[in-house]
Amino acid sequence: METASSKATTPVSPKNVSPPALRTAFRILAAWRLSNKEQIKLLGNPPKSTFYRWKQGEGVVLSQDTLERLSYIFGIYSALQLLLPRPEAADAWIKKPNVAALFGGRSALERMLSGQIADLYVVRQYLDAQRGGWA
Numbered sequence: 001m002e003t004a005s006s007k008a009t010t011p012v013s014p015k016n017v018s019p020p021a022l023r024t025a026f027r028i029l030a031a032w033r034l035s036n037k038e039q040i041k042l043l044g045n046p047p048k049s050t051f052y053r054w055k056q057g058e059g060v061v062l063s064q065d066t067l068e069r070l071s072y073i074f075g076i077y078s079a080l081q082l083l084l085p086r087p088e089a090a091d092a093w094i095k096k097p098n099v100a101a102l103f104g105g106r107s108a109l110e111r112m113l114s115g116q117i118a119d120l121y122v123v124r125q126y127l128d129a130q131r132g133g134w135a
Helices: 014-031 036-042 048-056 064-083 087-093 108-112 117-130
Strands: none
Touching (some): 014 048, 036 048, 064 087, 064 117
């Protein structure tokens, strides 16, 4: 008898997930009211021509690094929607100064704009802990 855990999983193809992942990411970044410069930084500093091609959805296949960044952005967005049910409050949170030691009075966005994937991870982990998830 075959169980769910014994089934082989099919690896996700970056070619298949890249276009919808970018569409979703750009909707989130627009809800957060980020400038193109901030969006580029969160997405790992792609060349401007690449960034604008991504925005157009032209033949996009993202690197594993960029897909990982998007995964953290999706998790941050999702956690904020759960913690702050009013969309305006959830979307504004990332720009507000935060007294948590992790942020040192700066906003989560300032932390995320360091350019390091680890900072996206840390913000995601913080929000997951706030909502009672895994820390």
